[in-house]
Amino acid sequence: VPVDRIRNFCIIAHIDHGKSTLADQLLLKTGTVAARDMIDQFMDSNDIERERGITIKLNTARMKYTAQDGQLYALNLIDTPGHVDFTYEVSRSLSSCEGALLVVDASQGVEAQTLANVWLALENDLEIVPVLNKIDLPGAEPERVIREIEEIIGLDCSNIIRASAKMGLGIEETLEAVVQRIPPPNNTVKDPLRALIFDSYYDAYRGVVCQFRVVDGQVAKGDTVVMMNTGKEYTLDEIGVLAPVKTPVDTLYAGEVGYLAAQIKSVLDARVGDTVTLKKNPAADALEGYEDVQPMVYCGLFPTDADDYQDLREALGKLQLNDAALKFEPEVNNAMGFGFRCGFLGLLHMEIVQMEIVQERLEREYNLDLVTTAPTVVYKTLTNTGEELTVNSPGDLPEATKRQNISEPYVRLEMVTPTEYVGNLMELANNRRGEFVEMKYLTDSRTTLVFNIPLAEVVTDYFDQLKSRSKGYASMEYKITGYRVNELVLLEIKINGEPAEPLSVICHRDHAYRTGKALCAKLKELIPRQMFRVPIQACIGAKVIASEAIAPYRKDVLAKCYGGDISRKKKLLQKQADGKKRMKQLGKVEVPQAAFMAVLKIN
Numbered sequence: 220v221p222v223d224r225i226r227n228f229c230i231i232a233h234i235d236h237g238k239s240t241l242a243d244q245l246l247l248k249t250g251t252v253a254a255r256d257m258i259d260q261f262m263d264s265n266d267i268e269r270e271r272g273i274t275i276k277l278n279t280a281r282m283k284y285t286a287q288d289g290q291l292y293a294l295n296l297i298d299t300p301g302h303v304d305f306t307y308e309v310s311r312s313l314s315s316c317e318g319a320l321l322v323v324d325a326s327q328g329v330e331a332q333t334l335a336n337v338w339l340a341l342e343n344d345l346e347i348v349p350v351l352n353k354i355d356l357p358g359a360e361p362e363r364v365i366r367e368i369e370e371i372i373g374l375d376c377s378n379i380i381r382a383s384a385k386m387g388l389g390i391e392e393t394l395e396a397v398v399q400r401i402p403p404p405n406n407t408v409k410d411p412l413r414a415l416i417f418d419s420y421y422d423a424y425r426g427v428v429c430q431f432r433v434v435d436g437q438v439a440k441g442d443t444v445v446m447m448n449t450g451k452e453y454t455l456d457e458i459g460v461l462a463p464v465k466t467p468v469d470t471l472y473a474g475e476v477g478y479l480a481a482q483i484k485s486v487l488d489a490r491v492g493d494t495v496t497l498k499k500n501p502a503a504d505a506l507e508g509y510e511d512v513q514p515m516v517y518c519g520l521f522p523t524d525a526d527d528y529q530d531l532r533e534a535l536g537k538l539q540l541n542d543a544a545l546k547f548e549p550e551v552n553n554a555m556g557f558g559f560r561c562g563f564l565g566l567l568h569m570e571i572v573q574m575e576i577v578q579e580r581l582e583r584e585y586n587l588d589l590v591t592t593a594p595t596v597v598y599k600t601l602t603n604t605g606e607e608l609t610v611n612s613p614g615d616l617p618e619a620t621k622r623q624n625i626s627e628p629y630v631r632l633e634m635v636t637p638t639e640y641v642g643n644l645m646e647l648a649n650n651r652r653g654e655f656v657e658m659k660y661l662t663d664s665r666t667t668l669v670f671n672i673p674l675a676e677v678v679t680d681y682f683d684q685l686k687s688r689s690k691g692y693a694s695m696e697y698k699i700t701g702y703r704v705n706e707l708v709l710l711e712i713k714i715n716g717e718p719a720e721p722l723s724v725i726c727h728r729d730h731a732y733r734t735g736k737a738l739c740a741k742l743k744e745l746i747p748r749q750m751f752r753v754p755i756q757a758c759i760g761a762k763v764i765a766s767e768a769i770a771p772y773r774k775d776v777l778a779k780c781y782g783g784d785i786s787r788k789k790k791l792l793q794k795q796a797d798g799k800k801r802m803k804q805l806g807k808v809e810v811p812q813a814a815f816m817a818v819l820k821i822n
């Protein structure tokens with residue numbers, strides 16, 4: 220297909236507005252995937268994604284489409300992950316496209332994630348084609364939503380596509396719009412090769428498989444290439460297109476999208492955003508926008524059974540081959556023993572990795588029970604000797620007398636809400652140390668609120684609170700903006716007189732008393748009674764600022780069972796045994812997993 224008949228596009232949408240369903244319809248309509256093969260959604264191919272119903276990892280598909288003008292076109296659909304943790308990957312896949320379908324649910328309207336994605340697409344100069352989805356729903360309000368798109372985003376909606384991905388309506392129109400409204404790639408095939416990697420994953424047979432867009436020049440099987448940012452060199456074993464299964468080809472030209480494999484050992488060597496060029500005729504400059512993404516959230520992962528330590532190390536190592544953003548290093552502490560401190564892009568990324576570890580072990584018929592400590596952001600501190608330290612764990616913080624300050628990451632938080640909940644959300648942001656930036660009435664019924672707010676406040680239960688204070692109608696997005704010095708203190712927890720390092724938190728001085736008190740109360744509730752009295756204290760330095768105590772109690776689960784129902788007794792005993800599994804011994808006290816996460820729920 221000549222370059223003027225190639226279209227590279229992605230679909231951007233708020234979660235659940237129908238991106239995957241529409242993608243499936245496009246694949247079906249173009250005969251790329253047969254209906255009988257469309258078991259579940261093709262674009263959402265990962266189990267964990269399916270379970271959670273959200274798209275995380277990218278998948279591309281090349282479709283062949285004969286348009287109404289009688290010409291055959293190659294349409295490359297590049298899927299984008301739909302979550303704020305993966306904004307960098309989204310931006311790289313957007314920059315591999317010339318256009319984007321903007322899918323908006325006709326019964327909902329413009330949401331925070333819609334906006335965030337649209338701004339990213341506009342930054343990358345994409346042509347945006349709006350698609351109003353779910354027009355079949357009785358609650359659809361196409362006119363209101365069209366007004367929102369016009370007023371908020373400033374898009375011309377006079378020829379907006381009205382679709383129902385579920386019923387297969389508006390699909391042909393969408394394909395025509397891709398052909399007619401999205402520009403073809405520039406023809407720069409004569410320039411030295413520059414190809415942008417927008418996704419890479421590990422495959423046991425081929426090594427790392429990178430998906431890329433040829434921006435300039437051409438690339439062939441057998442070429443020796445250089446990754447311009449990491450400097451690594453490889454000879455290409457295989458290149459091809461995803462149609463949607465891997466189909467090898469000999470050469471790919473400027474404007475095309477494909478994959479490459481070269482027995483690359485780890486995704487760290489072929490990073491998303493890197494530029495591939497030829498060794499024998501290299502490009503002068505790499506493509507813009509490469510970033511070495513840094514973890515924003517850390518937590519400790521500890522096996523409940525110390526014998527599983529090596530297993531956990533192996534599992535993490537394996538995941539890292541496939542996940543350049545995952546970091547881990549060994550950690551030891553008094554309470555938890557040996558484990559790892561792991562860094563993630565955000566809370567969803569953290570959850571995914573944990574699920575992957577457990578899932579991978581289950582497949583190998585191992586049982587790996589993990590205890591996770593509460594996630595914390597990456598603080599920085601300036602020591603008395605003028606050194607800046609990165610603090611991934613509250614336990615790494617130098618003593619108060621040895622440091623000058625502590626700084627924390629801030630984000631710009633954007634919330635989109637029906638106007639009636641503005642008051643509730645203002646209050647929420649204010650309680651979480653948010654600093655009001657602006658409020659914009661999008662339409663007469665919807666408003667965006669913008670705050671500068673510490674990331675630490677957002678990674679706790681902020682999203683849940685936002686949902687509950689807006690009856691589920693508000694949405695949010697955030698972007699890291701930098702570090703700020705604040706009045707932060709280390710709040711330490713002592714259980715039975717022993718410091719429980721994994722429960723320590725860094726918090727604002729003004730919130731320390733409240734947090735300490737709530738944390739003690741929560742722990743009292745979560746830690747089962749023991750044979751002896753267990754004091755729980757929250758301290759700053761040597762000063763105890765809050766305390767509680769768990770009264771001694773002898774737990775006899777069978778006392779509840781009168782009569783001789785043996786199966787019920789067994790069940791109860793089993794339940795008690797299961798509950799014990801995910802416990803950690805802190806000194807003489809057994810502490811359940813939930814306690815380590817208590818700090819997330821106390822605001």
Ligand code: GTP
Nearest residue numbers: 235236237238239240272273274301353383384385
């Ligand atoms: P993420 O993968 O999380 O980004 O969501 P998504 O945008 O891909 O949404 P998805 O395609 O999974 O659709 C979400 C839900 O909306 C599913 O239950 C779909 O069946 C439903 N849905 C999608 N399109 C339509 C439509 O046109 N009409 C109706 N009534 N439901 C639809």
